[in-house]
Amino acid sequence: MKTINAICLIDDDPITIFSIKKLIEVTQITKKTMTFNNGQEALEYYKNDEESFFPELILLDLNMPIIDGWEFIDAFSELSVSKKTTIYILTSSINPADIDKAKEYDKKYPFSIKHLIKPVTKEKLNSLSLS
Secondary structure: OOOOOOEEEOOOOOOHHHHHHHHHHOOOOOOOOOEEEHHHHHHHHHHHHHOOOOOEEEEEEEOOOOOOHHHHHHOOOOOOOOOOOOOEEEOOOHHHHHHHHHHHHHHHHHOOOEEEOOOOHHHHHHHHHOH
């Protein structure tokens, strides 16, 4: 994977956040990583911070408190979103319904939505494609 402008990591599990941040450091795919404990925190940041910019890559957990990953995507789509943003839905679920829903959402919105099974490894991170 080429070096990208920024990665946004949205997950309520501190262990997942810690491990993915370490993988990002090791792979050096970005110098800027933003982390949020839930989708609402991320949405507030993007709605209210005049200096915020949209990352090229968002790693998004599906099952979170306050709003889940699907609700985040719906609300995120109402912002001035760059078509260059790619969202990878992080899930431990191998449920085909989640994969199908990700494909539906990918067709529905101008940004790319893909599916990634946890745990995230160095190899998986390096193999991610953008848009």
